[in-house]
Amino acid sequence: MSLLYKNVKQLVFDIDIFIDTVEQGVLVFKEGVINYLNDEKTSFADKIVQIDKLEASADKLQRKIDDEFYRHSILPQNASDIEGMLDKIDEIIDISKDNLYQFDDELPYVPKELRHDYIRLVDTSVEAALNVFPAARAFFREPLKVKEMLAKVYFYEKEADKISRNIKRRLFHDMKDLQLSQKIHLRYFALHIETLSDKAERLADNLSILALKMSL
Amino acid sequence: MMILFFLSSGLFLGWSLGANDAANIFGTAVGTRMIRFKTAAIVASIFVILGAVIQGSGASETLGNLGSVSTLAAAFTVALSAALTVYWMTRLKLPVSTSQAIVGAIIGWNLYTNNPTDLGVLSKIITTWISGPIMGGLFAVPLFILVRYLTKKTKTHLLFLDVYTKYGLLLVGAFGAYSLGANNIANVMGVFTTSVHLPVLNLGFVQFSGTQQLFFIGGLAIAVGIITYSRHVMQTVGNTLMPLTSEAAFVVVLSQSLVLFVFSSQGLSNVFQSIGLPAIPLVPVSSSQVVIGAIIGIGMYKGGKQIRFNILGGISLGWIATPLLAGIVAFFMLFFVNNVFKQDVGGDRQLIQITEDIGTENNQTPKADYISKDTLQLNTEITNKKPLVPAAKADEKNQGILYFIIVIIVLFVIIGILGYRMRLQKKRVRLIEARYNAKTESDQLKIERLQQSLNDKLNVQEELGKELKFRQGEMMTMAMSIIRKNEFLDELKSEVVKIKSKVSTPETRQALNKLSLMITQDLSIDRDREKFQMNIHAQHSNFIHKLTEAFPSMTDNEKRLASMLRLNLSSKEIASILNISPKSVEMNRYRLRKKLKVDPKTSLNDFVRDF
Numbered sequence: 001m002s003l004l005y006k007n008v009k010q011l012v013f014d015i016d017i018f019i020d021t022v023e024q025g026v027l028v029f030k031e032g033v034i035n036y037l038n039d040e041k042t043s044f045a046d047k048i049v050q051i052d053k054l055e056a057s058a059d060k061l062q063r064k065i066d067d068e069f070y071r072h073s074i075l076p077q078n079a080s081d082i083e084g085m086l087d088k089i090d091e092i093i094d095i096s097k098d099n100l101y102q103f104d105d106e107l108p109y110v111p112k113e114l115r116h117d118y119i120r121l122v123d124t125s126v127e128a129a130l131n132v133f134p135a136a137r138a139f140f141r142e143p144l145k146v147k148e149m150l151a152k153v154y155f156y157e158k159e160a161d162k163i164s165r166n167i168k169r170r171l172f173h174d175m176k177d178l179q180l181s182q183k184i185h186l187r188y189f190a191l192h193i194e195t196l197s198d199k200a201e202r203l204a205d206n207l208s209i210l211a212l213k214m215s216l
Numbered sequence: 217m218m219i220l221f222f223l224s225s226g227l228f229l230g231w232s233l234g235a236n237d238a239a240n241i242f243g244t245a246v247g248t249r250m251i252r253f254k255t256a257a258i259v260a261s262i263f264v265i266l267g268a269v270i271q272g273s274g275a276s277e278t279l280g281n282l283g284s285v286s287t288l289a290a291a292f293t294v295a296l297s298a299a300l301t302v303y304w305m306t307r308l309k310l311p312v313s314t315s316q317a318i319v320g321a322i323i324g325w326n327l328y329t330n331n332p333t334d335l336g337v338l339s340k341i342i343t344t345w346i347s348g349p350i351m352g353g354l355f356a357v358p359l360f361i362l363v364r365y366l367t368k369k370t371k372t373h374l375l376f377l378d379v380y381t382k383y384g385l386l387l388v389g390a391f392g393a394y395s396l397g398a399n400n401i402a403n404v405m406g407v408f409t410t411s412v413h414l415p416v417l418n419l420g421f422v423q424f425s426g427t428q429q430l431f432f433i434g435g436l437a438i439a440v441g442i443i444t445y446s447r448h449v450m451q452t453v454g455n456t457l458m459p460l461t462s463e464a465a466f467v468v469v470l471s472q473s474l475v476l477f478v479f480s481s482q483g484l485s486n487v488f489q490s491i492g493l494p495a496i497p498l499v500p501v502s503s504s505q506v507v508i509g510a511i512i513g514i515g516m517y518k519g520g521k522q523i524r525f526n527i528l529g530g531i532s533l534g535w536i537a538t539p540l541l542a543g544i545v546a547f548f549m550l551f552f553v554n555n556v557f558k559q560d561v562g563g564d565r566q567l568i569q570i571t572e573d574i575g576t577e578n579n580q581t582p583k584a585d586y587i588s589k590d591t592l593q594l595n596t597e598i599t600n601k602k603p604l605v606p607a608a609k610a611d612e613k614n615q616g617i618l619y620f621i622i623v624i625i626v627l628f629v630i631i632g633i634l635g636y637r638m639r640l641q642k643k644r645v646r647l648i649e650a651r652y653n654a655k656t657e658s659d660q661l662k663i664e665r666l667q668q669s670l671n672d673k674l675n676v677q678e679e680l681g682k683e684l685k686f687r688q689g690e691m692m693t694m695a696m697s698i699i700r701k702n703e704f705l706d707e708l709k710s711e712v713v714k715i716k717s718k719v720s721t722p723e724t725r726q727a728l729n730k731l732s733l734m735i736t737q738d739l740s741i742d743r744d745r746e747k748f749q750m751n752i753h754a755q756h757s758n759f760i761h762k763l764t765e766a767f768p769s770m771t772d773n774e775k776r777l778a779s780m781l782r783l784n785l786s787s788k789e790i791a792s793i794l795n796i797s798p799k800s801v802e803m804n805r806y807r808l809r810k811k812l813k814v815d816p817k818t819s820l821n822d823f824v825r826d827f
Contacts, residue, residue, distance in 0.1 A: 004382070005379055005381055008375045008376060008378070008379050009376075010373055012375050015375075021546055047485060073250070073252075074221070074375055074378055075247050075374065075375065075378045075380075076248050076249035077461070077462065078374075082374075140373050140374045140375070141371045141372070141373075141374070141534050142368075142371055143374075144368070174534055214374070
């Protein structure tokens with residue numbers, strides 16, 4: 001039994017590290033996009049390397065956590081729900097990495113007049129993700145507080161939607177000089193960045209249901 | 217060996233108790249994989265035996281007060297009756313408890329042997345049965361509130377909470393197993409305590425009385441039941457009443473353990489008495505019913521939405537039906553054992569048997585030899601040979617038994633009526649279901665048949681459509697070939713006329729005239745045309761029939777023209793087929809139009825096609 005206690009202690013530690021890793025990944029994504037928009041190539045390349053490492057580390061941790069849950073039959077009734085939730089957290093760093101790589105691979109041309117909008121979009125989208133992590137941590141200790149912690153996530157997600165729509169509108173209504181291909185390209189990048197907040201919203205939904213389930 | 221044979225019914229009862237009731241203690245923990253079955257089985261087995269040996273005597277004494285089953289054969293029969301009742305009722309999926317079955321069987325023995333049933337003890341037992349589930353609920357609610365409060369207050373991490381719950385479940389499981397052994401061993405071995413006397417076992421540091429050794433054997437039987445069969449029960453019926461969270465399972469097991477402990481602890485009862493409170497009745501209670509009480513308590517605290525209250529009705533029915541059935545089974549089995557196997561079943565029956573034997577066989581010695589065969593019965597024999605009670609006291613006793621029998625018969629009748637009504641109700645529901653199913657099935661069949669017939673019709677229609685199209689195509693081809701042929705013959709004829717005008721030789725002119733005549737004849741008597749017209753008539757027979765009915769004055773030529781118009785042939789084409797001029801066709805069309813009274817705004821072709 002003391003062995004079980006020791007294992008659970010390690011597992012709690014691993015979960016915390018996992019969430020920290022994903023959180024760092026999101027921050028690196030934000031900085032990476034800003035670097036790209038400001039044409040800071042070296043910093044951008046650094047961010048790519050960083051996010052790659054963080055994502056790999058998060059994956060490794062997630063696999064370890066999964067194994068531990070099953071090996072020691074921890075929270076057998078809720079293990080699959082919790083693993084689902086950890087999956088959704090992992091999706092956030094996955095999508096951050098993919099998006100940053102898309103900037104690196106496709107090198108979208110962002111006109112100067114749109115850069116500010118893109119920075120705002122990435123800021124808001126990342127903010128939505130950053131606000132969901134404290135709720136994920138609280139879920140393990142105070143499930144009842146989770147719901148009230150998620151209000152900000154929904155707010156930032158809606159804001160990100162608005163900014164993204166505004167970018168698309170400006171692209172197709174005002175930017176006459178851009179080619180259609182460029183417009184479509186940029187539209188997709190707005191969508192990619194916005195996906196981060198969508199993932200955060202999905203995690204928030206999952207968390208609020210889980211918290212309710214645990215409190216019953 | 218003989219003792220072991222007679223103990224077998226009790227051991228079977230113990231086995232079934234272990235197999236079924238261990239699920240109440242570790243069911244949720246094992247079912248939800250919080251604790252491995254192996255760990256649960258080992259802990260439960262050890263603590264059940266400990267509880268039985270250390271604290272089992274209290275409840276057993278109460279059963280002894282209800283009816284001291286004095287011979288080994290009677291004890292065997294009583295335990296077997298209880299075991300059979302439990303087995304039979306479990307098979308019928310009726311709520312059953314070993315405690316209630318054994319009490320019923322003891323009363324059955326009392327009735328058969330004319331042993332007085334102490335109504336005071338009986339009422340004490342029944343009160344305990346009713347209060348068991350209630351107490352389960354009363355313990356569970358505050359415990360649940362406390363556990364929840366502590367969980368929230370301490371803000372323990374979910375994973376640590378899981379570890380604590382596992383520890384807790386194992387601890388309360390051990391306590392539950394101990395209480396189960398202490399309280400329920402009376403069901404298994406209680407009836408044998410009077411008839412089986414084992415010598416004291418001295419191990420040097422500890423002594424075990426005969427009863428404790430008996431309880432140890434019973435405890436072993438329960439442990440075997442836990443190890444061999446409870447896994448199956450835990451996995452199948454562990455969560456049937458209401459899905460439990462691990463913390464609720466902890467509270468339920470703790471409440472059950474406390475209730476069972478309270479009703480088996482002599483020490484606690486003494487403490488109660490020392491502070492001026494009434495003594496706690498030490499009675500075997502049904503652990504399953506206490507668990508149900510605890511779960512319902514928690515469910516009611518949570519709002520009571522998930523509880524199936526009809527289960528309470530089942531429990532109440534079990535309180536009456538189980539002892540009644542066990543009593544009846546015991547009565548008849550004792551009769552059988554006593555009269556067929558000539559086994560002493562104790563009480564007045566022994567005396568009656570001896571008296572009867574003396575009476576019937578006059579000068580012979582009484583047939584007490586079968587009694588003396590069982591050396592263990594010697595003590596019993598002595599204790600049973602009490603001085604006969606005075607007549608008044610015996611009347612009073614008989615009156616009490618009579619009342620009891622009347623009450624039982626009344627209850628039996630009530631249960632019978634209730635059972636009959638339930639059966640009727642079930643039958644009615646089944647009938648309605650059967651009717652509904654039959655109707656649904658027949659409707660389904662009808663729908664399928666209609667669908668099939670519709671499909672067949674559609675297929676036929678499709679086939680006909682195809683054939684029609686093919687025939688129409690054939691007709692058109694035929695019409696075209698006739699038209700082309702006639703055009704060619706016309707050209708040929710005009711060429712012959714032209715050549716004839718240029719030729720001066722009379723023989724040649726004559727030959728050309730002959731040729732021209734042949735062409736004209738072929739044009740007027742054309743077999744292909746005849747065939748075409750016959751085909752048209754055959755193919756449009758329905759149409760022609762309808763047309764004749766609607767317009768009886770129509771001629772054959774007009775009908776033929778209408779049929780050709782239906783083929784959407786132009787006037788020129790018709791003219792060629794009929795070998796008449798297009799102008800004639802136009803004229804015929806005009807006449808036809810007038811005869812058919814076609815609206816000037818409507819095309820004749822459309823009218824004929826839609827007719």
